[in-house]
Amino acid sequence: MTDDSAALAISGVSHDFGSVRALDDVSLTVPRGGFTALLGVNGAGKTTLFSLITRLYNNRSGTIRVGGFDLRRQPSEALARLGVVFQSRAMDADLTIRQNLEYHASLHGIARRAAKLRIAQVLEDVDLADRAEARVSALSGGQSRRAEIARALIHSPELLLLDEATVGLDVKSRAEVLALTRRLIAGHGVSALWATHIMDEIEPVDDLVILHRGRVLRAGRAAEIAGGAGLTQSFLDMTGLAA
Ligand SMILES: Nc1ncnc2c1ncn2[C@@H]1O[C@H](COP(=O)(O)OP(=O)(O)OP(=O)(O)O)[C@@H](O)[C@H]1O
Secondary structure, rough: OOOOOOOOOOOOEEEEEEEEEEEEEEEEEEEEOOEEEOOOOOOOOHHHHHHHOOOOOOOOOEEEOOOOOOOOOOHHHHHHHHEEEEOOOOOOOOHHHHHHHHHHHOOOOOOHHHHHHHHHHHHOOOOOOHHHHOOOHOOOOOHHHOOOOHHHOOOOOEEEEEEOOOOOOOHHHHHHHHHHHHHHHHHHHEEEEEEEEEHHHOOOHHHHHHHHEEEEEEEEEEEHOOOOOOHHHHHHHOOOOOO
């Protein structure tokens, strides 16, 4: 069963690369307006899952619904509700932030006048209003990530997928990107699925899904999963990585 009221509802999804089972009967839900952390070490299957949600890979088993729309049967409705920040850069480094955003707005069929307003809004949302004319190649790591988030927001998605959005950033920029994502959720009703292997990024009140070797080991409120032992110890215990 999938939850139509959820921002994202995944049920019974598996994926193989030849003989390697990257995802094994994965089910999870991202509630509307919520921040859900997807925690897993390298190779857990986070990127494969994102590739299925974005239709980079074909999903052959189970169901994926974005905002209630089935990705297989209603792909354009589902994808219109989805914004993605990939690990790799999706912006052209030789262009300015504004030029990149204009290009992505046109890809989404946003008319020029509406795009202008939307670009001003998303730049405001990610604290880059004063850097619109800067080339992407001239941005710091943190600014570049925030520009990527602006790009992902351009078509006003209901759900943001962020795949290790803080990788390679210093502590301050990492905190800024995370705080920005949380602000978007609180202020704009966006939902987020935040894939990470960094436990410090997870708050006790967050919804948490633990993915390990392609399987969901636990899902629930982070504080409950952490229990008395703390999140790191619980994670090590349930994955067997402590041994
Ligand atoms: N294109 C591919 N061909 C073969 N195996 C793959 C491919 N992509 C991923 N895998 C395998 O699938 C499993 C899940 O990988 P995936 O990249 O989804 O994990 P991840 O949690 O995103 O890790 P990372 O943080 O390192 O990206 C791993 O065993 C990986 O080796």
